[in-house]
Amino acid sequence: MAKKKIISESSNPKKTKKDVSVGVVGSGSFATAIVKMLVENCKVVHWCVRSEFVKGAIELRGHNPTYLTAAHFNLKSLKLTTDINELVSACDVIVLATPSIYLSDTLDKMTCDYSDKIFVSAIKGIIPKVNDVVAHYLRDEFKIGFRNQAVIAGPCHAEEVAMERLSYLTIATVEDETAEKLKGVFSSDFIKVQTSKDILGNEYSAILKNIFAIGAGIASGLGYGDNFTAVFVSNAIREMEIFLEAIYEAPRDVNESAYLGDLLVTAYSLFSRNRNLGNLIGKGYTVKSAIQSMNMVAEGYYAAQSIYKTSKQKNLKLPIIDTVYAILYEGKNAEKQFKKLTAKLN
DSSP, X not given: OOOOOOOOGGGOXXXXXXXXXEEEEOOSHHHHHHHHHHHTTBSOEEEEOSOHHHHHHHHHHSSOSSSOTTOOOOGGGEEEESXXXXXXXXXXXXXXXXXXXXXXXXXXXXXXXXXXXXXXXXXXXXXXXXXXXHHHHHHHHHOOOGGGEEEEEOSOOHHHHHTTOOXXXXXXXSOHHHHXXXXXXXXXXXXXXXXXXXXXXXXXXXXXXXXXXHXXXXXXXXXXXXHHHHHHHHHHHHHHHHHHHHHOOOSOOTTSIIIIIHHHHHHHOTTOHHHHHHHHHHTTOOHHHHHXXXXXXXXXXXXXXXXXXXHHHTTXXXXXXXXXXXXXXXXXXXXXXXXXXXXXXX
């Protein structure tokens, strides 16, 4: 007897897809995961990748040659380009998913009219050029107001999206219509979406959790166990709340998934590049050698300096932030710094 063919939801021809013009800028792991989310609901997803090599490889093989290679795409669902102006001109919604250190170089090439576009940040880092978050960078450098912005928060590891494991997104935007539109294009059988109006809180929490994850990784590399990590994370969420309230007061509950949930998965998961960076440092790698050994950007490293300076300007007491900064940027010994930190946690 012939085996019954199993058709996955993502390939179900009866599923009605939305005719929404949406594009993704970036070709790393999370950008690839976002494209996978969007093709579930959109007839065509525009995708601006960093080079002709990546574009050609995807067109030839149907998957990203470097990141999430297990995620295969129907090429009829993709419109690939290396020209950001081509993508922005064609799309109403543009998802920015490059590493923060490359965003300014990418957007500086944007010369087309983008006044009526919605820009969605999936970037979890500080823009080095202006030492600020993406929301402020878009507002100040490109005059893109908060009404034309949204922020994507987790907990949502790209690797689990590729495997279609159930994941959760929070989409923060001040416009209800935009929130519903984005919820419609991102939701699927394996992606659950909730909305928020806390743009800055969601963006800063996504940055902070990466720094805390580096600390959790350092602790693991040094040999601290689960008991310590639990205390470490419970202190980290308190530091997050202190920082967020000092930066931007808003009705928020840091115990919600976009804050605590994202922190937990980033601090504990083996998929977490920030935790892995910290783990290498805890095992004795220099910061430079640990960064060089990774093939992906650990956003927490670049953000730690900015967050530390901001916390000092506001006279905040954040011992975990101070400890991670001292190890990453002052060359302090990780073992000695964590021994001091243990006396400050409770």
